Amino acid sequence: xxxxxxxxxxxxxxxxxxxxxxxxxxxxxxxxxxxxxxxxxxxxxxxxxxxxxxxxxxxxxxxxxxxxxxxxxxxxxxxxxxxxxxxxxxxxxxxxxxxxxxxxxxxxxxxxxxxxxxxxxxxxxxxxxxxxxxxxxxxxxxxxxxxxxxxxxxxxxxxxxxxxxxxxxxxxxxxxxxxxxxxxxxxxxxxxxxxxxxxxxxxxxxxxxxxxxxxxxxxxxxxxxxxxx
Numbered sequence: 001x002x003x004x005x006x007x008x009x010x011x012x013x014x015x016x017x018x019x020x021x022x023x024x025x026x027x028x029x030x031x032x033x034x035x036x037x038x039x040x041x042x043x044x045x046x047x048x049x050x051x052x053x054x055x056x057x058x059x060x061x062x063x064x065x066x067x068x069x070x071x072x073x074x075x076x077x078x079x080x081x082x083x084x085x086x087x088x089x090x091x092x093x094x095x096x097x098x099x100x101x102x103x104x105x106x107x108x109x110x111x112x113x114x115x116x117x118x119x120x121x122x123x124x125x126x127x128x129x130x131x132x133x134x135x136x137x138x139x140x141x142x143x144x145x146x147x148x149x150x151x152x153x154x155x156x157x158x159x160x161x162x163x164x165x166x167x168x169x170x171x172x173x174x175x176x177x178x179x180x181x182x183x184x185x186x187x188x189x190x191x192x193x194x195x196x197x198x199x200x201x202x203x204x205x206x207x208x209x210x211x212x213x214x215x216x217x218x219x220x221x222x223x224x225x226x227x228x229x
């Protein structure tokens with residue numbers, strides 16, 4: 001791993017509170033692991049013996065029903081840690097995880113992490129901070145599902161990928177549209193209709209790229225109670 005990787009790790013609420021040598025001891029293996037798109041990281045119901053930190057790429061976390069249908073719970077991005085809390089809740093993953101894109105991850109050994117918490121009090125505080133961060137994200141998702149229309153949810157998602165607070169912005173969609181639809185709680189056809197609704201606001205699609213004419217205008221749409229026709 002290079003210095004950029006370690007800079008990301010230092011920003012983690014959980015790993016960032018620990019000395020580098022402690023983090024190195026927790027990592028399962030001396031180097032980051034590369035997973036191709038579609039690679040399964042763990043399956044729902046399997047023993048929860050590792051958590052993961054994403055150095056690059058995106059990871060889809062989902063639940064499967066007995067009928068085979070799939071519900072996307074969240075899509076994690078680079079700089080995020082996931083599956084850390086479940087290791088202290090009985091030892092089985094309640095969801096499955098799959099690489100949504102080619103990604104680089106580090107695996108944190110669960111047994112070593114539990115032992116580290118017993119000897120490193122600051123790590124317990126990091127666990128609480130990490131859990132609080134996940135809870136905040138989930139509460140925000142539920143609030144968006146209930147309050148925002150499909151077009152507003154899509155606009156908010158696009159803005160989260162845009163580095164500009166106002167003015168023009170061009171972004172590459174990080175993963176396939178079907179997964180974006182699942183992440184936003186809509187069907188793929190609803191995503192297409194929502195993109196069409198955003199066109200009068202200056203949003204256009206060019207293959208896997210989206211052009212936003214005015215991010216500030218799109219932000220105002222997300223924050224309003226008005227729906228587009």
